[in-house]
Amino acid sequence: MKFRDILILCLCLPALAIADNNKVHEKILSNGLKILVKEDRRSPVAVSQIWYKVGSSYEPGGVTGISHMLEHMMFKGTEAYPQGEFSRIIAENGGRENAFTGRDYTAYFQTVEKSRLEICLKLEADRMRNIKLVPEELKKELQVVTEERRMRTEDKPRAKTREHFQAMAFSNSPYKNPVIGWPADIAGYTVADLEAWYQRWYAPNNATLVVVGDVEPTEVFNLAERYFGGFEKSDIVDVKPQTEIEQFGARKMTVKLPAKLPYIMMGYKVPTLNTVEQEWEAYALEVLAGILDGGNGARLTSRLVRGQQIAVSAGAGYSLYSRLDDLFSLAATPAPGKNVFDLEYALKNEIYQLKNELVSDQELQRIKAQVLAGAVYERDSNFYQAMQLGMLETIGLSWRKVAEYVEKINQITAQQIRAVARQYLIEDRLNIAYLDPQAIEETQSTQAAAGGRHAH
Amino acid sequence: MRIKFALFCFIIVFTHNSFSAAKIEHWQTEKGSRVYFVQTEDLPLVDIKLTFDAGSARDGYQFGIAALTAEMFNTSAGSWNADQVAQRFESVGAQFNAGASIDYAWLSLRSLTEKKLFNKAIETLKTILTQPGFNEVDFQRIKKQTLAGLKHREESPGAIAHINFYKTLYGDHPYGHPTGGLIETVSGFSQTDVRDFYQRYYVAANAMVVIVGDLSKQEAEQLALSLTAELPQGQKPEAIPAIPGPSKAGTQNIAFPSTQTHILAGLPGSHRKDPDYFALYLGNHILGGSGLVSQLFKEVREKRGLAYSAYSYFSPFFRPGPFTMGLQTRNDQTAKAIEVMRNTLINFIKNGPTEAELTAAKKNITGGFVLRFDTNRKLMEYVNMIGFYQKPLDYLDTFQSKIEALSTADIKDAFQRRVKPEHLQIVTVGGR
Numbered sequence: 001m002k003f004r005d006i007l008i009l010c011l012c013l014p015a016l017a018i019a020d021n022n023k024v025h026e027k028i029l030s031n032g033l034k035i036l037v038k039e040d041r042r043s044p045v046a047v048s049q050i051w052y053k054v055g056s057s058y059e060p061g062g063v064t065g066i067s068h069m070l071e072h073m074m075f076k077g078t079e080a081y082p083q084g085e086f087s088r089i090i091a092e093n094g095g096r097e098n099a100f101t102g103r104d105y106t107a108y109f110q111t112v113e114k115s116r117l118e119i120c121l122k123l124e125a126d127r128m129r130n131i132k133l134v135p136e137e138l139k140k141e142l143q144v145v146t147e148e149r150r151m152r153t154e155d156k157p158r159a160k161t162r163e164h165f166q167a168m169a170f171s172n173s174p175y176k177n178p179v180i181g182w183p184a185d186i187a188g189y190t191v192a193d194l195e196a197w198y199q200r201w202y203a204p205n206n207a208t209l210v211v212v213g214d215v216e217p218t219e220v221f222n223l224a225e226r227y228f229g230g231f232e233k234s235d236i237v238d239v240k241p242q243t244e245i246e247q248f249g250a251r252k253m254t255v256k257l258p259a260k261l262p263y264i265m266m267g268y269k270v271p272t273l274n275t276v277e278q279e280w281e282a283y284a285l286e287v288l289a290g291i292l293d294g295g296n297g298a299r300l301t302s303r304l305v306r307g308q309q310i311a312v313s314a315g316a317g318y319s320l321y322s323r324l325d326d327l328f329s330l331a332a333t334p335a336p337g338k339n340v341f342d343l344e345y346a347l348k349n350e351i352y353q354l355k356n357e358l359v360s361d362q363e364l365q366r367i368k369a370q371v372l373a374g375a376v377y378e379r380d381s382n383f384y385q386a387m388q389l390g391m392l393e394t395i396g397l398s399w400r401k402v403a404e405y406v407e408k409i410n411q412i413t414a415q416q417i418r419a420v421a422r423q424y425l426i427e428d429r430l431n432i433a434y435l436d437p438q439a440i441e442e443t444q445s446t447q448a449a450a451g452g453r454h455a456h
Numbered sequence: 457m458r459i460k461f462a463l464f465c466f467i468i469v470f471t472h473n474s475f476s477a478a479k480i481e482h483w484q485t486e487k488g489s490r491v492y493f494v495q496t497e498d499l500p501l502v503d504i505k506l507t508f509d510a511g512s513a514r515d516g517y518q519f520g521i522a523a524l525t526a527e528m529f530n531t532s533a534g535s536w537n538a539d540q541v542a543q544r545f546e547s548v549g550a551q552f553n554a555g556a557s558i559d560y561a562w563l564s565l566r567s568l569t570e571k572k573l574f575n576k577a578i579e580t581l582k583t584i585l586t587q588p589g590f591n592e593v594d595f596q597r598i599k600k601q602t603l604a605g606l607k608h609r610e611e612s613p614g615a616i617a618h619i620n621f622y623k624t625l626y627g628d629h630p631y632g633h634p635t636g637g638l639i640e641t642v643s644g645f646s647q648t649d650v651r652d653f654y655q656r657y658y659v660a661a662n663a664m665v666v667i668v669g670d671l672s673k674q675e676a677e678q679l680a681l682s683l684t685a686e687l688p689q690g691q692k693p694e695a696i697p698a699i700p701g702p703s704k705a706g707t708q709n710i711a712f713p714s715t716q717t718h719i720l721a722g723l724p725g726s727h728r729k730d731p732d733y734f735a736l737y738l739g740n741h742i743l744g745g746s747g748l749v750s751q752l753f754k755e756v757r758e759k760r761g762l763a764y765s766a767y768s769y770f771s772p773f774f775r776p777g778p779f780t781m782g783l784q785t786r787n788d789q790t791a792k793a794i795e796v797m798r799n800t801l802i803n804f805i806k807n808g809p810t811e812a813e814l815t816a817a818k819k820n821i822t823g824g825f826v827l828r829f830d831t832n833r834k835l836m837e838y839v840n841m842i843g844f845y846q847k848p849l850d851y852l853d854t855f856q857s858k859i860e861a862l863s864t865a866d867i868k869d870a871f872q873r874r875v876k877p878e879h880l881q882i883v884t885v886g887g888r
Contacts, residue, residue, distance in 0.1 A: 042498045043830035075748070084758070087748040092816050094823020097748070113826050143761035147716065151764055151784050155714040157611055258713045260607045296530060296552075297542030306538055309597055312604040333608075335600055366546045373549020373568050376501055380831045440610065440713060 022379075022403060024389060025217035027224075031233045032205025035224050036389050036399055037217040040382050046213030047382045048120045049109040050128070051390040054201035056181070057103040057174040057323060058239045062188070065181015066197050068101040069145055069189055074108065075099075076137045078130040083137070086123050093119055101179055104323040105394040111383065114214045118223055121209075125227035128202055133191050142189065149180050157259035157435060164255050165265050165433035166327075173244035173324055203234030208393045212386040244269065244325050250430040259437035264340040266347060267327030269429040273320050274396050283408045284416040285318050285328060285424070290367040291359050291417065292316040292330075292350065297366065300332075304346055310338045311346070323395040328425065340434045354421040358414040371409045478835055480842065480849045481673060487660035487689045491680040492843040494668045496832055500569045502669025503836040506585060506683065507844055510561040510657035512637075513630035513696050513774075518649060520602070520637015522556040525653045527598050529554035529563055532589030533580070541580060550577035552584075556635055559696075559774050560844055561657075566833075569670045578679065586686040588654065595647040606639050614784070616710060617718040617885040624708055624881045625724055625778055629699055659690020664843050668836040699724050699775050707882045717790040717886030718782075721797060723879050725770045725779030728845035734858045735870035736770055736779075741817045742809045742867075743801070744768025744781060749816070755800045756783055762793045768801075774845065779875060787887045794882065802877050808868025822856045 025037040077083035090097045095112040110120040153159045163178050170176035211220045273282040292300050293316040300314040314332035332343045389399040481493045512522045531538040545552045550567040567577040609615045619634045626632035665680040726736045744752035744767050756766035763783040771777035785793040829835040842851050
């Protein structure tokens, strides 16, 4: 998650404005569909997102990536709106649309001029229940997804390293699998697999509709009732917990790939807001990530890139909003003359300091200032606001947590940061992957003009 | 004079009952800096961009010097070291960036407008612009980081394809090399090179200030003046030279150990003052610019499953930037994919769009027009473009009528004159 940030000096002013301006209207239809509406009247536009509680972390072995595959197939048409009609109609209405799949969600969205919202809901409702899954279309789309995997992972050394790293770090948690799926699983999907997945998860009572923009909440509720209201509830059988087993001791791996630069990734197993017992611990880890990587002035850049100059880049990240336990991650690229082991030592030293010394008040205030300002900046984007509401609701937290964020961060103390560092950022929870670059040989052949091209 | 901010707490929702494209105000400072301002008052924030005609097209033989100079703005300034500069911004929640593209370089700032916070952010920005440190230690470090970045770029078949595509289209013209430079050129830079570049191009006469946010006009005037007043007047550089177009088609295949081959095809396309721009833009929208409904997307992906992404676009620069068609496909499908791509283009040039396609494209562009500037940041980018290329201030207001006025014949005519398949340059990277 992107880090947002703060402002003690004017805490009262924007905070008040935000509280009043940020009202979210909620309604649940009798079939279980949850609708969240947030008015933002700055521009005559609206974003509509529908979020399904399904993603790669719901998938059993053998069909990893099937949520993502289904997301692709959801553009293949229904009886009422055959192949291509959905996108044609949205385009004709000036809309932008797409979809995305994550570990914990699958979401579809359209952004339109406000008077076109109705058609979005109508089409989205239609494909919630009526998608037509056809073998010939699946065959083509399988190739598309395979190309997507090549583009996103196969030909990117760091992305591929990350995939191997996740697979090593998690023993039984579904977070060990890539969102796009393993190649053999992708090759093996059948229409029956997809049909079963669709029937199991695409239902009003497994979805949240989020609309943000220049809209009247009651009108949105009425439209949602009109188009989604007729659907029956499904029996949704909850996904099994698949809680990650405890890790006893550090795990390390080397990944050898054609690449130009070495790279190190480190990850400590940590709870998230959804899994943690004491909520403050998750927010403390969030602030801790900010201390290390909350901008150009934060510790990793200031100390490893500028001060010691042993890295050309270094970063840290924490996923506050994951559904399951996740990794607190660190990654860095060594400066010339340094290697990944120098970086490992330096990164561990940063963690060591967090466990032994309290962060300064000044540092803490800087993080909080960024979070507070970030809360104003993010309101510049309807899409981002809708994303936050949809994501929190979908991973099992309430959308109400969005509004709590600034205050919860503000309450975090230096002692709490030290406490979570001591508890969670320990060797026994650590995972490390080293990217060991192998030579790339490039050869070039230029053919000058092949003359006589014809128009056919 | 920050009355509006205080009111913000009480007047909770500002409602626009009627909406029009932004009102852009424009003036020039005494030293010749052009200022563009749009007042937006719904959120207590402001986006500022200081833009200079100092992009990589100004590199001369020092490929990468414009980008490296911009990167140096992220280091020390005045009496502050790099840590202190970064912390000054972060302590008030401000976001600072600097960078270079082909035509221009910029420093940008997003800040809250609350006085104390805003003033500290602006003081820092102004100091960076007018008293950059450019010290030797920072320079050597940024140079090392840049070189590592250039090395990293060599891992990416897509990046290699783009570099060679520009090289093929533009040769020795200032548009022909990558903005980040080359390892061979950057290795030779000295601190003096950065200083020289800065002194030559970061001058008032070559500066533009874009302000979009919750400030009054008077505040914007003071802000623009204060940011640029201490820059030496200097002068605008000569215009970037015209581009000699390719005279024959060419194909370049670069072997790379990737599972996919990245394919780019195109030629020098359109520029910002191009009378054909709207016809080319609208035509391309139908050909490959409209995402899931474009001809290329349908032919390459939907009908044949050859690629995940397939697209085309014009990049209008001061001089004709490229018309680019692109896709990535499994190595053994390269020839087939090129054929589909080329046939789609040739067909489009020969026949133009259908009336139905034209109508659908117009509906898409006009129906979704407001989405183009529905955030402060997007609006700032539009104003930056309008200002830098000196487009009419009513550019956004007249955009839709210019699109509406075009016919299928206009598009066909523009493509036939401007996109000649016999000049098409193709670059592939992959296949091993």
